[in-house]
Amino acid sequence: MTRQMTGARMVVQALKDQGVDTVFGYPGGAVLPIYDEIFQQNDIRHILVRHEQGAVHAAEGYARATGKVGVALVTSGPGATNAVTGLTDALLDSIPIVVLSGQVPTFMIGSDAFQEADTVGITRPCTKHNWLAKETESLADTIHQAFHVARSGRPGPVLVDIPKDVQFASAEYTPPQAINTSRYQPQLKGDIEAITELVEALEKAERPVFYTGGGVINSGPGASQLLRELVDATGIPITSTLMGLGAYPASGKNWLGMLGMHGLYEANMAMHDCDLMINIGARFDDRITGLVSAFSPGSIKAHVDIDPSSIHKNIRVDIPIVGDVGHVLEDILKIWKARGRKTNKAAIAKWQEQVSEWRAVDCLSFKQEGKTIKPQYALHRLEALTKDMDRYITTEVGQHQMWAAQYLRFEDPNRWMTSGGLGTMGYGVPASIGVQMAHRDSLVINVAGEASWLMNMQEMGTAVQFRLPVKQFILNNERLGMVRQWQELLHGERYSHSWSEALPDFVKLAEAFGCKGIRCDDPDDLDEAIKEMLAYDGPVIFDCLVEKHENCFPMIPSGKPHNEMLLGEASTDGAIEAGGAVLV
């Protein structure tokens, strides 16, 4: 049976056939036919955001919390340009999303028509791939392709630009093919010889460490399971990037904590001193490596990544393995077991002792004294009061984000959504909305800084409209704290434009939005205030006034190796040399 329909109806049909239940969007002239179709059906929920950047971050949050592809719908021109930050964010963090944008009709393209922008041109470098759908005949197939590309291989954002005449015209609908015939089929299985080589290295290693990243999460929950099995069977310590938190449980006995610029002492020291580094689904990002020439100088490095371009990009490795993390982990386990489950037990026991010594430094210790809440204390209490709940955390970008990564503990994958690669202030509020849409009954908390939070605070309207009980936990230091910290350490304490002045009254703001506002500025009241936030059935804006000049430690200053970490205020003098200041 052939099914004739308009392009606009095809869009909705294709989304349904791709299993989409939620679309985050904002209407405008160039997508009116699609909105008309959305109006006339009930299978797909449309969440009206307040700004297109919010739609894309919400789609990202939804994708990260479900493992499914997130979807956003925006109009032409300004709608599409507002989506650019979200697309770039998803590209850098490898998050699968499909953005559908309206475009002026094909016969007006190139005429500087009203709300015309070269969307495909603008978004080419910030998508994994994009399409201008010029004909209704191939529109459905293009959308199916878009989903395939977004979720296959290294996931990422894609965009389909749909001119308005293509939405109005009719053609035959192409359903998704049962077997994917797309030419785009990234390699999933790793090279067995290289995997065997890795297993041989693992059997002999005296000071091995697993360094894992977002690739484990992207590979699906099965990959996290396999990782746990491998780590626990071998007894090898494991650290993770910001993106990979939750793949291995924070309560696991081999857990070192996060590594990198604000990573834990034990994690960074283990990376520096190891003799075998097994990188699984991470990309040797500059926040991780510090000074490249001094990065883990004595180690053999293995790197498992689905993207061949990640291999040798920043760090030359000895055992490269291109493949999907889940597939490769399965083969590693299989081969390791078949060869007799060997490890260098005596040496690893000694290595674990060394790790325990580093742990004993207790790099995250802090003292809550006096009447001002320390941000670390606030997160420590938030953790204590929510750790047994069905909890999802999003964050904004800044010191609060790093503290959240340090002080909150993640037991499972897909529970932690933060803008890692792009570091996008304004990510957290819309992301929390996307997560809450996916998990209506779960606790969703956005750990925010006051400055970041203001960047997309309009989305509180979305939360109220759709009854999404997101908790906005703002660590309010009245500072662009992370910027202030760098100015203190690098720019002679000249605090150029790094304070938040004329801040709104967050409690009144909450009331204005129709949600609940809570303020807390006394450590003795904090637990009660957090409990009040958790008990409230609806969105909450929690203004937690914290110490204004707290710095985030440990810190590897730019241009320094891992073993020259700063642990606290006492050790910062002259820590960063002129050469480091040029780095970001």
Added chain:
Amino acid sequence: MAALKIKKGSTKHSAYNLRPNFSDVQETHTLAVTVDNEPGVLARVIGLFSGRGYNIESLTVAEVDHLGHQSRITIVTKGTPQVIEQIKAQLGRIVPVHEVHDLTVEGPAVERELGLFKVFGEGDKRIEALRLAEIFRANVVDSTLESFVFEITGAPEKIDAFADLMRPLGLVEVARTGVAALSRGAA
């Protein structure tokens, strides 16, 4: 590190050359890239080079398979071996890219370029230009009483050499196609 005996940069079999021996020497490589002939594909390739700061010394593109909608892009680029490997891997990531071949390392290849040279002159200079053109097997494709247009094909170095010789003889305009290249032999 005594316990581990893996030779750095050792082995082995992979679809990609993942174990190159990196040096800091700048090398010139000719890459042949097969792509779907669809709108924007050239922009993706060029955008990759500009966005990531790679060099393009020469770039040619044309459809080579009309029925299969495929084009071939030949790129001459320069970089350290590590950068060249990155370029290939990054090209391979572009969705409409089918294959990336490094003709410089995958055995011998032929490289040809076509150049058109307009040379203005009278008397001895004109005769000398014609004589040199013959030596270089360049064809005269247009002529007036005081000018020639020569067409020359060959390796880029040959065309460079011809340009150097024509300059003092009244060279006024040059058009070059950039390099097209194929591997030698049956494979």
